[in-house]
Amino acid sequence: MLQIESPAPSIQAETWLRGEPLTSFEPGKVYIVEFWATWCAPCVDAMPHLIQLQEKYKDSGVEIVGVAASERAPTADEARSKLDAWLTEKLTDLNFRIAFDSTGEMKKLWMEPSFSFGIPTSFVVDRDGHIAFIGGPTELDEVLPKVLNGSWRSSDQAKSADAERIAEGETMAREQALTKPIYDKFRPAMEAEDWKTALSVIEEGITLMPDNLNFRVRHAQLLLHNMRDMQAGLPVMRQFVRDAIDRKSWGWMYWALFQLFTPGFDYSGFPSAERFAMGEELSKHIVALPQGDGYKFLSYPVVAQYYHESGKDRAIELVEQALKALEGPEPISDDLKQSLLPELLQALANYKGEKVCYGALCVAPQKDSPKR
Numbered sequence: 001m002l003q004i005e006s007p008a009p010s011i012q013a014e015t016w017l018r019g020e021p022l023t024s025f026e027p028g029k030v031y032i033v034e035f036w037a038t039w040c041a042p043c044v045d046a047m048p049h050l051i052q053l054q055e056k057y058k059d060s061g062v063e064i065v066g067v068a069a070s071e072r073a074p075t076a077d078e079a080r081s082k083l084d085a086w087l088t089e090k091l092t093d094l095n096f097r098i099a100f101d102s103t104g105e106m107k108k109l110w111m112e113p114s115f116s117f118g119i120p121t122s123f124v125v126d127r128d129g130h131i132a133f134i135g136g137p138t139e140l141d142e143v144l145p146k147v148l149n150g151s152w153r154s155s156d157q158a159k160s161a162d163a164e165r166i167a168e169g170e171t172m173a174r175e176q177a178l179t180k181p182i183y184d185k186f187r188p189a190m191e192a193e194d195w196k197t198a199l200s201v202i203e204e205g206i207t208l209m210p211d212n213l214n215f216r217v218r219h220a221q222l223l224l225h226n227m228r229d230m231q232a233g234l235p236v237m238r239q240f241v242r243d244a245i246d247r248k249s250w251g252w253m254y255w256a257l258f259q260l261f262t263p264g265f266d267y268s269g270f271p272s273a274e275r276f277a278m279g280e281e282l283s284k285h286i287v288a289l290p291q292g293d294g295y296k297f298l299s300y301p302v303v304a305q306y307y308h309e310s311g312k313d314r315a316i317e318l319v320e321q322a323l324k325a326l327e328g329p330e331p332i333s334d335d336l337k338q339s340l341l342p343e344l345l346q347a348l349a350n351y352k353g354e355k356v357c358y359g360a361l362c363v364a365p366q367k368d369s370p371k372r
Contacts, residue, residue: 002114004132004153004162008033008125009109011065011099014076017084019097022065029061030147031125034137035111037070038086043120045338046137047091053140054096060148061127064096069106070119076102115169117176126153133158134165138336178208179215186218195227216240217255225265234274241278245285254299257282261306279306287318294332297322297340301347308351319348323358 002009011022011033025031034050036043047066054064073079080100087098099106110116110123114134122140124133124147132147133139146152182205189198199222205215220240223233237259244252259265260279267275283303289296300322308315322344326337345363349356355364 001166002110002131003134003166004158006131008123008129008131009113011067012103012105012109013067013099013101014103014105015080015100017068017080017098017100018066018087018094022063022097022099025125025129027129028127029063030057030127030132030144032062032064032140032144033110033123033125034064034066035069035106035116035119035121035123036066037068037072037119038083039072040070040119041339044090046120047094049140050137051091051093051095053144057144057148058095062144062148066096066098067101067106067110068098069101069104069111071100071102115166115173117169117172134162175209175212179205179212182208182215193226195222198222199227213252213255216243217259220256220259224259224270228266228269230269230271234271237278241282245281248285248289250286250289250296250299253282253286254302257286257299257302257306261302261309263305276306276310279310283307291325291328294325294336294340297325297332297344298336301343304347304351315351316348319344319351323348 008025008031010024013021016022032050032053034046036046038044050064050066054062068083071079071083073082079102083098083100087094101107111121114121114123116134120137122133122135122137123131124140124143126132126147130153132153133143135143143152143158146155146158152158182201185201186198186205189195189201199219202215202218202222205212206219209215220233220237223229223236227233237256240259241256244256257279260267260270260275260282283306286296286299286303300318304315304318307318322340326332326340341358341361342363345356345358345361346366349363349365353365355362357363
C-alpha cells in the first residue's frame with residue numbers, strides 16, 4: 001500500500017517530452033508527481049495552476065513532474081506524438097517536466113498501490129523521499145506550504161485525510177471487483193446495439209449493487225432512450241427520481257434530470273405531463289441544496305433547460321445566479337470555476353440570444369439554440 005510516510009516509488013518513464021529525465025528524487029527537494037491526461041478536463045484545467053505553483057515555489061526547492069500515463073490513441077507512438085503536439089499548442093509557458101508512459105509501469109508503481117482510480121491525482125514527495133500527500137491538485141494550495149514548513153505529515157489533519165482516502169479506496173477496489181465483469185459484458189452489447197443483452201447485464205449489476213449510480217443511470221437510459229420502452233422505463237425512472245431526492249444528492253438528481261431534459265434525446269414518446277412533473281420536483285430540490293463547495297452548480301444547465309422547456313421565465317435568472325455565486329462569499333475552487341464557466345455562459349448566451357461575457361471570456365449563442 002502506498003500512503004503517507006511510504007518511501008516514494010521510482011519514476012519509470014518511457015519518454016521525457018519536456019525537461020531533463022528525472023532519475024531519482026534529490027534529498028532536500030519537494031516533488032509533486034502529477035498524473036494527468038489531455039482528454040481529462042479537470043486535469044487540463046489544473047495545468048495552469050500547476051504552472052503557477054512551480055513558479056511560486058521554485059526557490060523553495062519544489063519541482064513538479066507531470067506524468068501522462070493514460071493517453072488514448074491506437075498506438076504508443078501516436079499517443080506520444082499527440083501529447084507532444086498538444087503541449088506545443090496549449091502549454092507554451094510550461095515550466096516543469098512531462099513524462100510519458102504507455103507501458104502501465106507508472107500506474108503499477110504509483111496509482112494502483114495507493115488506491116488512486118482516477119485522474120488528476122497528485123503525489124507530494126517530501127524532502128526525505130517519502131510520500132507526504134496523495135490527493136487532488138485542488139488541495140495543493142493548502143497542503144504544500146505545510147509540507148514545506150515540515151508541519152503536514154505529523155498533523156492530525158494529514159493522518160485523518162489519508163485514512164479516509166484509503167478507506168474510500170478500499171471500498172472502490174471492492175466495487176471495481178464487482179463492476180468490472182458487468183462492464184466487460186455490457187460494453188460489447190452496447191457497441192453491437194444488442195439492447196436486450198445490455199439490459200440483462202445492467203439488471204444483473206443492479207441486483208449486485210442497487211446503490212450504484214452508474215448502473216441506475218444506464219438502466220433508465222437503456223429503457224427510455226435506447227429501447228424506447230415506456231411501459232418498463234417509466235417505473236424505473238419514477239424510482240430513480242424518488243431515490244435521488246431521498247438521498248439529497250446533487251449527482252443523483254442531476255443524472256435523473258439529465259434523462260428527462262437533455263436536448264440530444266427524443267422525448268416524443270414520453271408522457272409530457274409526467275416528464276415535466278418529475279422535472280419540476282428534481283429542479284426544486286437541486287436549487288434548494290446548500291451551495292457547499294459549489295458542485296451543485298454543475299447541474300444548473302440542465303435545470304435551466306427544464307425551466308426553458310416548461311415555459312417558466314426562470315432559465316436566464318438561474319444561470320445568472322450560478323455565475324454570480326462563482327464570485328460569492330462561499331469558496332469555489334478555481335478548477336470547478338473553469339469547468340462550470342463555459343457551459344453556464346453557453347446556456348446564458350443561448351437563452352438570451354446574444355453574446356455574453358464573464359471577465360475576458362465571451363460566448364455567442366449557438367445556431368438553432370433555444371431562445372427566450
